[in-house]
Amino acid sequence: MAVQNKQTAKHRQAMIVVLFACNLLASLMQSLMNVALDYVSAEYHVSLSEANLLVLGYSIVAGIVIVLAALSLHRFGLRKVMLFGLIVSFVGSLLGVLAWDFPSLVAARLIQAIATGLYFPVVNEALLNLSPKNGAGRLLAVNSGIIGIGLAVAPIVSSLVITYWGLRVLFAIPAVTAFALFFIARRTIVDIMPRQKLPVDGLSVVLIAVGLSSFMIGLNEVTRNPLPMAALMIAGIAVCAWFIHRQGRLAHPLLDMRPLRNKTYALGETLIVLSYMSSIYLSLLIPLYLEGVAGFTPFIAGCLLAPATLCYAGLCFVSGRMLGKAGVWPLVPVGSGVCLVGFVALAVFTRLDLALAIVGCMALACAGIGTEYPAIKSVDLEVLAPELSASGSSIHSTLVQIAGSISSALFVGLMSGQVHHLMADGMAKAQAYSAGFSTTVYLAVAFIGGLRAPCGQADPWEVGHRRICRMGKGSPMPSVSERSNTSKP
Numbered sequence: 001m002a003v004q005n006k007q008t009a010k011h012r013q014a015m016i017v018v019l020f021a022c023n024l025l026a027s028l029m030q031s032l033m034n035v036a037l038d039y040v041s042a043e044y045h046v047s048l049s050e051a052n053l054l055v056l057g058y059s060i061v062a063g064i065v066i067v068l069a070a071l072s073l074h075r076f077g078l079r080k081v082m083l084f085g086l087i088v089s090f091v092g093s094l095l096g097v098l099a100w101d102f103p104s105l106v107a108a109r110l111i112q113a114i115a116t117g118l119y120f121p122v123v124n125e126a127l128l129n130l131s132p133k134n135g136a137g138r139l140l141a142v143n144s145g146i147i148g149i150g151l152a153v154a155p156i157v158s159s160l161v162i163t164y165w166g167l168r169v170l171f172a173i174p175a176v177t178a179f180a181l182f183f184i185a186r187r188t189i190v191d192i193m194p195r196q197k198l199p200v201d202g203l204s205v206v207l208i209a210v211g212l213s214s215f216m217i218g219l220n221e222v223t224r225n226p227l228p229m230a231a232l233m234i235a236g237i238a239v240c241a242w243f244i245h246r247q248g249r250l251a252h253p254l255l256d257m258r259p260l261r262n263k264t265y266a267l268g269e270t271l272i273v274l275s276y277m278s279s280i281y282l283s284l285l286i287p288l289y290l291e292g293v294a295g296f297t298p299f300i301a302g303c304l305l306a307p308a309t310l311c312y313a314g315l316c317f318v319s320g321r322m323l324g325k326a327g328v329w330p331l332v333p334v335g336s337g338v339c340l341v342g343f344v345a346l347a348v349f350t351r352l353d354l355a356l357a358i359v360g361c362m363a364l365a366c367a368g369i370g371t372e373y374p375a376i377k378s379v380d381l382e383v384l385a386p387e388l389s390a391s392g393s394s395i396h397s398t399l400v401q402i403a404g405s406i407s408s409a410l411f412v413g414l415m416s417g418q419v420h421h422l423m424a425d426g427m428a429k430a431q432a433y434s435a436g437f438s439t440t441v442y443l444a445v446a447f448i449g450g451l452r453a454p455c456g457q458a459d460p461w462e463v464g465h466r467r468i469c470r471m472g473k474g475s476p477m478p479s480v481s482e483r484s485n486t487s488k489p
Contacts, residue, residue, distance in 0.1 A: 065117025096171030141320020159302025223417025335372025
């Protein structure tokens with residue numbers, strides 16, 4: 001194990017708890033605005049697509065920073081990266097408390113996103129190195145569950161605070177949390193891996209920043225201004241392709257793409273992208289429906305979302321416990337099937353405008369995501385050779401953020417464009433929101449469900465990697481230390 005000898009088991013446990021707490025903070029910050037888009041749109045007199053910059057911009061910045069996370073971890077060490085993230089969390093949250101207009105509010109969210117971009121891949125890599133023998137899968141599943149708890153708590157807290165105290169107080173919560181965690185982390189977090197002075201390719205940083213931003217902004221606004229935004233999307237895709245091509249030619253790439261050559265890892269990440277797109281759709285579009293169509297207050301809408309996100313968090317823990325006993329099969333097909341059924345049922349009940357039934361469909365879909373996600377994530381990171389685990393974690397977190405950005409931009413942008421046109425034609429807000437939501441849910445079923453069905457039928461751990469599958473079905477998966485003695489997959 002890569003942990004220093006002087007570290008006691010108690011100290012390792014304390015580090016793990018603090019790492020979990022930092023990821024919980026990151027998930028809270030990421031999802032604080034999910035139930036606030038309608039409120040922000042009305043409060044600051046901006047469109048839904050403009051209000052969505054609070055979510056979309058966050059995902060873009062987090063995605064860019066994630067690409068730098070592995071390099072930062074190797075160059076500066078775990079301690080400096082984690083402490084820097086807490087400082088950034090505090091500064092961004094404090095700016096949110098002091099925000100005087102919509103642009104300053106967006107700036108606060110972009111600063112907060114830096115911490116999330118660092119934490120998600122860095123914590124995964126740290127947990128892999130801190131895990132006891134045969135315990136990596138369980139730790140990663142617990143980590144997913146804790147993130148799920150953050151996603152569950154955030155809507156309730158956000159809606160309650162927004163309803164009674166406003167956005168400023170909402171930003172004070174992560175500010176105080178980050179301030180307290182900083183002093184705890186100073187006494188707890190130590191470096192667990194040797195540092196490497198690796199060069200930073202500046203052009204790669206520019207390419208990924210320009211490429212992701214161009215594509216996501218274009219996707220968010222394409223329904224309102226089709227031709228210019230479509231051109232911006234194409235330009236963004238071209239720049240991202242240039243970035244990927246450049247990484248293969250660099251001796252020290254910003255993001256090592258070699259993990260994607262592993263068929264198990266690549267197929268698993270495809271399923272993860274679909275799972276995350278599903279979750280982002282549910283967490284953003286359902287609140288808009290509950291507030292704009294059903295007429296609930298943000299607080300009631302947030303409370304109605306809690307059971308679904310708790311289903312996700314609970315199934316993450318259950319899936320983690322089942323992983324060592326039953327293996328990844330049948331967790332993946334069962335979870336994928338349940339999620340698909342939830343989305344199909346959502347499309348049916350949308351036509352009936354039954355709010356509580358829609359919340360139930362969301363809970364069913366989230367239960368499916370919580371069943372499959374930890375299993376896929378654990379095997380994806382375990383199947384890689386030790387020297388590729390940091391890059392694999394960064395790719396995973398990058399794809400998750402990109403998936404979130406695409407889902408947010410695509411569905412909120414589509415709904416915003418349709419609502420704008422319908423209300424301009426004289427339709428009432430509730431009717432316009434209902435029509436816009438119906439369009440998005442049919443698209444979600446066709447896009448997410450259509451891709452999920454064939455992927456969920458193929459066992460990624462049987463395609464050229466039967467050894468991993470056998471381990472998952474009868475015996476625990478190898479630990480990081482054991483993997484160091486095996487050949488590359």
